[in-house]
Amino acid sequence: MLKQFNETFFDALVNKRGSLVLGVDKQNEICKNAKNVRSVDYVVKIEVNNGVANPLSIVTRANWHFILTNAAVYWDPSNDVADYPRVGLNFPDYTPQSPFGTLPADVYTVPTNLVFGREGAGRFEEYKNLYYSLGQRFVIEVHTKATKPNDYRRGYLMLTGLEVNLKGDC
Amino acid sequence: MDFAQITQKVNDLHNTQRYEKTFDLPRSFTAEADKADSFTIPLTNEGPFVQESYNIRYTTNSKKITKVDPDDPSTWITEYFCGVKLKFKSQAAGNAQSSDYIPVQLIATPGSDEFPRYGARPFFYFYPKGDALILEYDNRAPASLNGEEYEMANEKIDICFNGKIYPLNG
Numbered sequence: 001m002l003k004q005f006n007e008t009f010f011d012a013l014v015n016k017r018g019s020l021v022l023g024v025d026k027q028n029e030i031c032k033n034a035k036n037v038r039s040v041d042y043v044v045k046i047e048v049n050n051g052v053a054n055p056l057s058i059v060t061r062a063n064w065h066f067i068l069t070n071a072a073v074y075w076d077p078s079n080d081v082a083d084y085p086r087v088g089l090n091f092p093d094y095t096p097q098s099p100f101g102t103l104p105a106d107v108y109t110v111p112t113n114l115v116f117g118r119e120g121a122g123r124f125e126e127y128k129n130l131y132y133s134l135g136q137r138f139v140i141e142v143h144t145k146a147t148k149p150n151d152y153r154r155g156y157l158m159l160t161g162l163e164v165n166l167k168g169d170c
Numbered sequence: 171m172d173f174a175q176i177t178q179k180v181n182d183l184h185n186t187q188r189y190e191k192t193f194d195l196p197r198s199f200t201a202e203a204d205k206a207d208s209f210t211i212p213l214t215n216e217g218p219f220v221q222e223s224y225n226i227r228y229t230t231n232s233k234k235i236t237k238v239d240p241d242d243p244s245t246w247i248t249e250y251f252c253g254v255k256l257k258f259k260s261q262a263a264g265n266a267q268s269s270d271y272i273p274v275q276l277i278a279t280p281g282s283d284e285f286p287r288y289g290a291r292p293f294f295y296f297y298p299k300g301d302a303l304i305l306e307y308d309n310r311a312p313a314s315l316n317g318e319e320y321e322m323a324n325e326k327i328d329i330c331f332n333g334k335i336y337p338l339n340g
Contacts, residue, residue: 022185078315
């Protein structure tokens with residue numbers, strides 16, 4: 001009975017590792033860290049006209065380091081075909097040069113049906129720690145390319161990551 | 171594990187929760203049709219709140235109507251979607267957690283009749299004691315690209331913010 005209680009209830013209640021005794025020092029440490037590491041989403045609008053994409057760039061917040069952990073694309077409901085353009089990311093200011101080059105987009109596009117964004121798996125986990133940058137402020141350029149001419153498409157590119165303040169005085 | 175050990179664990183748990191408590195903050199609201207608005211969600215005064223993730227669910231009541239032959243209603247195609255975009259902000263910090271409004275499809279928790287729920291979206295943010303979360307929404311129609319028409323409707327948005335409270339003077 002006690003064994004069952006322990007396995008099915010108590011360990012899960014305390015935490016998954018089964019031991020945690022928190023004091024004020026640990027609490028302060030957790031809060032200090034949480035102040036200095038936080039999530040952020042950068043959202044830009046994509047427009048593709050006659051196979052030409054609008055050049056986009058994202059400037060990350062000054063004085064905060066940025067770690068890109070995920071990219072996702074959502075095409076606006078105004079698009080009326082399933083044949084969406086490809087989107088590529090490039091990191092021209094990354095030193096050394098980005099090993100990824102221009103990345104294909106199909107896998108981080110939000111799964112869609114003919115018109116509307118559809119809920120589905122595979123959105124948040126595609127590119128964990130896709131790009132890692134510490135100690136530099138950088139620009140991400142977005143290049144889109146229609147799969148065929150005379151298309152006009154618009155959508156949203158979201159780049160999600162962590163902002164890190166190493167000074168610890170925010 | 172014997173009874174003495176369980177007693178010890180209960181005491182550890184009791185002590186730990188003086189400094190750290192798991193916390194779910196659920197909110198439901200209606201994003202009114204053709205409107206952009208914001209509201210404030212007060213957080214706990216017990217101590218700082220470290221948000222770790224959130225879940226979002228939304229309705230799809232708005233319509234996109236494509237009139238293949240404008241004079242023949244039998245050719246009109248109606249498709250339902252949700253056009254809500256969201257932005258979150260800490261009242262204390264002032265700056266938004268995203269660079270722009272995010273289409274809800276990019277950050278919602280997948281889940282529908284066809285697809286199982288996919289879990290919470292990780293998003294870390296530190297709110298100091300007494301802070302409030304400002305939620306901004308935009309439920310206005312997208313601009314028409316190909317002559318389609320939009321009938322925006324009220325959408326119900328359910329959000330659950332998940333994280334931990336760190337009670338002060340524990």
